[in-house]
Amino acid sequence: MIKVTVWNEFQHEKESAEVRAVYPNGIHNAIADFLRSDEIEVRTATLDDPECGLTEEVLKDTDVLIWWGHIAHDRVPDEVVARVRTQILTGMGLIVLHSGHHSKIFRSMMGTSCNLSWREDGDLERIWTINPAHPIAKGVGRYFEIEGVETYAEPFGIPEPDEVVFMGWYEGGEVFRSGCTFHRENGRIFYFQPGHETFPIFYHETVQTIIRNAVEWAAPVLRTPGLKCPNVKKVHKTCKD
Amino acid sequence: MIKVTVWNEFQHEKESAEVRAVYPNGIHNAIADFLRSDEIEVRTATLDDPECGLTEEVLKDTDVLIWWGHIAHDRVPDEVVARVRTQILTGMGLIVLHSGHHSKIFRSMMGTSCNLSWREDGDLERIWTINPAHPIAKGVGRYFEIEGVETYAEPFGIPEPDEVVFMGWYEGGEVFRSGCTFHRENGRIFYFQPGHETFPIFYHETVQTIIRNAVEWAAPVLRTPGLKCPNVKKVHKTCKD
Amino acid sequence: MIKVTVWNEFQHEKESAEVRAVYPNGIHNAIADFLRSDEIEVRTATLDDPECGLTEEVLKDTDVLIWWGHIAHDRVPDEVVARVRTQILTGMGLIVLHSGHHSKIFRSMMGTSCNLSWREDGDLERIWTINPAHPIAKGVGRYFEIEGVETYAEPFGIPEPDEVVFMGWYEGGEVFRSGCTFHRENGRIFYFQPGHETFPIFYHETVQTIIRNAVEWAAPVLRTPGLKCPNVKKVHKTCKD
Amino acid sequence: MIKVTVWNEFQHEKESAEVRAVYPNGIHNAIADFLRSDEIEVRTATLDDPECGLTEEVLKDTDVLIWWGHIAHDRVPDEVVARVRTQILTGMGLIVLHSGHHSKIFRSMMGTSCNLSWREDGDLERIWTINPAHPIAKGVGRYFEIEGVETYAEPFGIPEPDEVVFMGWYEGGEVFRSGCTFHRENGRIFYFQPGHETFPIFYHETVQTIIRNAVEWAAPVLRTPGLKCPNVKKVHKTCKD
Numbered sequence A, B, C, D: 001m002i003k004v005t006v007w008n009e010f011q012h013e014k015e016s017a018e019v020r021a022v023y024p025n026g027i028h029n030a031i032a033d034f035l036r037s038d039e040i041e042v043r044t045a046t047l048d049d050p051e052c053g054l055t056e057e058v059l060k061d062t063d064v065l066i067w068w069g070h071i072a073h074d075r076v077p078d079e080v081v082a083r084v085r086t087q088i089l090t091g092m093g094l095i096v097l098h099s100g101h102h103s104k105i106f107r108s109m110m111g112t113s114c115n116l117s118w119r120e121d122g123d124l125e126r127i128w129t130i131n132p133a134h135p136i137a138k139g140v141g142r143y144f145e146i147e148g149v150e151t152y153a154e155p156f157g158i159p160e161p162d163e164v165v166f167m168g169w170y171e172g173g174e175v176f177r178s179g180c181t182f183h184r185e186n187g188r189i190f191y192f193q194p195g196h197e198t199f200p201i202f203y204h205e206t207v208q209t210i211i212r213n214a215v216e217w218a219a220p221v222l223r224t225p226g227l228k229c230p231n232v233k234k235v236h237k238t239c240k241d
Helices: A017-022 A027-035 A056-060 A078-090 A098-102 A104-110 A205-218 B017-022 B027-035 B056-060 B078-090 B098-102 B104-110 B205-218 C017-022 C027-035 C056-060 C078-090 C098-102 C104-110 C205-218 D017-022 D027-035 D056-060 D078-090 D098-102 D104-110 D205-218
Strands: A002-008 A040-046 A064-068 A093-097 A117-129 A143-153 A163-170 A175-184 A187-192 B002-008 B040-046 B064-068 B093-097 B117-129 B143-153 B163-170 B175-184 B187-192 C002-008 C040-046 C064-068 C093-097 C117-129 C143-153 C163-170 C175-184 C187-192 D002-008 D040-046 D064-068 D093-097 D117-129 D143-153 D163-170 D175-184 D187-192
Touching: A002 A027, A002 A205, A027 A040, A027 A064, A027 A205, A056 A078, A064 A078, A064 A098, A064 A205, A078 A093, A078 A104, A078 A187, A093 A098, A093 A104, A093 A205, A098 A104, A098 A187, A104 A175, A104 A187, A117 A175, A143 A163, A143 A175, A163 B163, A163 B175, A175 B163, A187 A205, B002 B027, B002 B205, B027 B040, B027 B064, B027 B205, B056 B078, B064 B078, B064 B098, B064 B205, B078 B093, B078 B104, B078 B187, B093 B098, B093 B104, B093 B205, B098 B104, B098 B187, B104 B175, B104 B187, B117 B175, B143 B163, B143 B175, B187 B205, C002 C027, C002 C205, C027 C040, C027 C064, C027 C205, C056 C078, C064 C078, C064 C098, C064 C205, C078 C093, C078 C104, C078 C187, C093 C098, C093 C104, C093 C205, C098 C104, C098 C187, C104 C175, C104 C187, C117 C175, C143 C163, C143 C175, C163 D163, C163 D175, C175 D163, C187 C205, D002 D027, D002 D205, D027 D040, D027 D064, D027 D205, D056 D078, D064 D078, D064 D098, D064 D205, D078 D093, D078 D104, D078 D187, D093 D098, D093 D104, D093 D205, D098 D104, D098 D187, D104 D175, D104 D187, D117 D175, D143 D163, D143 D175, D187 D205
Parallel strands: A002 A040, A002 A064, A064 A093, A093 A187, B002 B040, B002 B064, B064 B093, B093 B187, C002 C040, C002 C064, C064 C093, C093 C187, D002 D040, D002 D064, D064 D093, D093 D187
Antiparallel strands: A117 A143, A117 A163, A163 A175, A175 A187, B117 B143, B117 B163, B163 B175, B175 B187, C117 C143, C117 C163, C163 C175, C175 C187, D117 D143, D117 D163, D163 D175, D175 D187
């Protein structure tokens, strides 16, 4: 059983009827709904919950944290970010969706700006599987299409990913590394580009397959106390001649 | 002074008036022409030259080898490939252009099939600089366009590159890792996708800039005799207590 | 059920009483013995078997191939190497042990010399887990020791590994990247340094744990027909203005 | 001309006669002294300078920043760290020495704990060049030795480096990735392990060679305004027909 916590900023849905029309129960619940299964247990958490819903107790009981945020990144307290980060380093997986590229947690794990260019024209995106052997690409074909997305364009200010699994093509002329993996100590991180609040992307079957695959991939092999910085004793004293 | 050898299979130009119309003196000379400068000394070599023009003497006197081939990969003798490979490992740079992805030398340096999908519809390609800090991208803007190319599509059967510098977008819907670097022992390798024999791509100013940059990047910091596999003596004999 | 084929050159054991004393049934059987379980089905194959025991039928029925060779690398026919290589690219895992660093198959997957320095003084090796989150390191502590090994020393002529899991320290003063992973299209490769024919290393409990972990890690998520190089049709009907 | 700023916390030297005996003018001046040349212009800065000596003006005029800190990492204000980080992303190189592994700036660029184990027994360290083709290894042999170092031990809590150039062997039984490179947007980062305040390591000729090489390697090819996150216009007018 993999334990997933879906975190959503959950602001757009409260403020905009247009967004509410797409995600009436919030993006977090839309994601939770398709993830719940015999193998995956899901809870949700949002910005307005006490401590953003991300207490140490919750995080320690989370195998994979999914993150969606957009207009309120700055309102996530630094101490919550530090707490999430600590748990990632011990082995909690992190899946960052779409505009979460600018979240404090993603930026702090990358060490870079995570900047990109963008436009909101409802372009067709065709997403190519460039690493078909990757567990996250299981069941996804050579490419799939999403009608109507927010376009993200390179250069994307991230370190060279450990693996680029998907690359996006937009009809307006842009490309983007749409699915990338990173390892940070014990934690596995997957960034996935699709997922704007005004487009019904989280109802797209292949998007759901990919996020489900990513949950399985990001779940920890081993959850550890995390690396420390101990003063150790000399262990080797022998010599042969 | 960087010493470059431009190798061209040089078959299409002899057989096809259409190709000859684009590259009357052969692709190798078109490339040599724009590379020659006070900093770069260029010689050329082709398949029909004795030993493909790639004797050990020539290779040892070459800082960067540029490779273009297409319909006659199999006619390059294995011993010539082995010789090139040995020199790459000692520090000779290698730049592989377009259909050279299927050359024996590139495949043997990658360890993979180097397969891809392709079509020849003269699409517009827009090439994005995804790593603007890379020396090979110097002077190239956010993106540039080539009218009329052969389309190459992912998945591209290569190991994860050390750096992806350029990504290609094609109007027909494909994406491709158009500019990739690899390190193999002392040798630096750059693969660059544009460059079909029936399109005047090697006259494109930005393509020329990129190949020139790649020559500077791939030139060896240090040319060595190459790694051996020696039986060595024990060097450390002390113990302190 | 993971299907493993353990390939051993099986020459030393026939020629040397000293080696036979350590591995009376051959290194392949020593490895097969500790791998066999409810989850792992094992067959063996050796150089003197017809087609080296590695027919296409066997390879297609193999999830993970383990390779041990030393003095007879050159006697493995190129066509067998090509066959193994094809299956790796479709997803068959490969685990290369010790002196297998110089096997044709490993060198052809790396594209480099795979050279290193060595000496045979029976040094103590202490192997450090530098990537404790890696599945191959599961159950291995911060480090473990092997009394009496053949020493391998850097520089090791391989491409930058995707992950370095273990690093070896030798009492005589050398270091070595003792456990490295590589991805080549659908195939996963693990190189593991310990394992000389005159030392009882394959009876070492932690060595066995690591090889067992590596089998699980290298087993294919997906076995595919492998990438082809097809001429494809244009899929997206664009127009220019 | 490469402009280097050597930053030293400069606390030990003020507080301890033992340290002062080794570095009477501070570690920063010991480093500045061997770097100054016709090609390298050097300034220094310390924690007790106004704004740590790292104003935006200084940083914009710095090609490569060298960082040494140990007991006062927390006293570097977050806004100074943010300023340094911004300049690294635009192309300023960063060289982090020894205990600087725990500096705010290094940790924020890595996204990890940068933890390690350590002991202070004055061990002999033998440092192996595992990537002899790297510009930072120019002029360094197969290995070199430092008598008397603080031992650092794996696992080192960093992301998989882009390149491991040096690996350290300690007589007491540890190994460490002693020289590692990382790219973060336009900035190049080199971490180098030797350099304790009570050992005369910065007077060691090979250490000086390596730091000088690293300065040349980390100097920006291109200094840019850094990536932004602009809303861009659609550039390619497709139609769907």
